[in-house]
Amino acid sequence: MAYKITEDCISCGACEPECPNEAISEGETIYVIDPDKCTECVGAYESSRCADVCPVDSCVADPDHKESREQLQEKYQRLHP
Ligand code: SF4
Numbered sequence: 001m002a003y004k005i006t007e008d009c010i011s012c013g014a015c016e017p018e019c020p021n022e023a024i025s026e027g028e029t030i031y032v033i034d035p036d037k038c039t040e041c042v043g044a045y046e047s048s049r050c051a052d053v054c055p056v057d058s059c060v061a062d063p064d065h066k067e068s069r070e071q072l073q074e075k076y077q078r079l080h081p
């Protein structure tokens with residue numbers, strides 16, 4: 001399940017360098033996560049780095065992007081051949 005960033009984002013930028021897949025970027029008003037690149041940190045870390053560092057808890061799992069752990073692992077391998 002890819003993560004998304006909620007409207008509570010204060011655009012502090014803390015999450016962007018933490019993502020192992022460069023899935024996070026600055027959007028027009030808040031930071032955004034590219035669901036094609038987010039692996040929920042599967043393949044790199046034990047927990048979701050963006051959620052770990054966000055000071056306002058605005059990095060959350062996106063129920064619109066349900067994926068199994070196997071799919072997330074495959075995505076990670078595609079992104080890091
Ligand atoms: S959960 Fe991990 S892979 Fe997904 S956006 Fe956050 S830091 Fe990047």
Ligand code: SF4
Pocket residue numbers: 005008009010011012013014015016031053054055056057058059
């Ligand atoms: S760490 Fe949280 S508040 Fe800061 S830019 Fe990322 S999502 Fe927004």
